Amino acid sequence: MCTASNYITDDHYFGRNFDYEISYNERVTITPRNYKFEFRKIDAIESHYAIIGIAAGIDSYPLYYDACNEKGLAIAGLNFAGNAVYKEFDEDMVNVTPFELIPYLLGQAGNVAEARKLLSEINLVNINFADELPLSPLHWMLSDGKEAIVVEPLEEGLKIYDNPVGVLTNNPPFDKQLFYLNNYRNLSNRNPENTFGGDIDLDEYSRGMGGIGLPGDLSSASRFAKVAFTRANSYSDSDEASSVGQFFHILGSVEQQNGCTFIDDPDLYEYTIYTSCYNTNKAILYYRTYHNSQITAVDLNREDLDSSELINYLLINEEQFNFIN
Known part of the structure; x- marks a missing residue:
């Protein structure tokens, strides 16, 4: 179970929470x-755009979970159990x-427009x-700086x-996720007027009352509504530090803590293994892991992009403490 989002200030940011038990x-x-x-069924591609992303560390082939290319197009794959059909x-x-x-x-x-053309000819084959x-x-x-799509x-x-x-x-399919947002059309980042009815004098006893009813559980539909609301109302300065920091706060609103989502095994729980954030304009990947709250950055353009060998950096999973005395 995962959550992906984009965020736009002066640059375009994209990333995801990768939630899993292993x-x-x-x-x-x-x-x-x-x-x-x-490729298994089509000709190999020997020259292409350079790509940076997070992949499974189990093979020499780049099994990307999410990634961005040097042109600014970003993609994330999310679990779609019970609905995905491969042909x-x-x-x-x-x-x-x-x-x-x-x-x-x-x-x-x-960009997304060029990806649409490629997708119109694709059959996702069951191999x-x-x-x-x-x-x-x-x-x-x-997602790119102009539009986003779901496939x-x-x-x-x-x-x-x-x-x-x-x-x-994750689930249900995207059109239903989008429709469910109608249930939250009354939400606001401002405290609401008293429209209860009658002459009942109701107190505005707290800030944030415009968000009453916004779900806070960890189900897919609830995380969709929570991040859609958080993203739509997010505010930050447009500099890199502010934008990246705000992006992590957006996805942090639905971060999964170890122990809260039980899997059918006595020792396994789903948790947010990592959170990624790509500045797609600059091709920089930022990430945090469950056990390392510090933001780590990898810059695509600092590598030899004309080489033919994969470049790998293991995720830093040990907590980094900054002592100031």
Whole structure:
């Protein structure tokens, strides 16, 4: 279960909470322009846009959870259990496996509009990465500085939605998530007028009463509403430190604490393993982990982007304390 969002000040920011019960040794992975992308059913791509993102640390292939390319397009894949449907091979389509979708799109599309064109020809084919690593049921949010979309593999085919709120969680499908926001149309960042009725004199006894009714549980639908409200009403200065800090606060509003979401195992709980934030204009990835509250940054443009070898940085998971005496 995860939450993705974008945020725009002078630059475009995008990222997500990765919520799961098990870590797969996540790492920052930079794919330079000349790394050869091999695909299961289509020709390899030998030259492409450079990519930075967070990937599973289990293979030499970049199994990205979320990523951004040097042109400013960003993508995150989120769990979509019970709804994701992957298809059999279709000779009339471009057959891409779900784990290849992020490299395929970010390698060639510089913005959402270009990604739409590629998606119109894609068939997400049902091929596991490996026998011991079956496909995850996913849907994806794509975002640039101008627009955002959601891509969902459904029984009737690949569905693309415009995303006017810049947020995605897990279930139900995105059109239903968006519709549920109608239930919260009365919410405000200002305290409401007394419209209870009659002559009852009701007190404004606290700040924040305009948000009464905003959900605070950890379910997908509730996290969607909470982040949509938080993002829509967020305010920060437009400098990098203020923008990045505010972005982490937006996703922090639905962070999952270890122990609060029980999994069907006596020792496992879902928690926010990491939170990512991309400045897509500058191709800088910022992240925090559950065990390290300090923001760590990796700059794509400080690497040799014309090389052909992956560049990896393990996530820093130990808490960093700043003693001032």
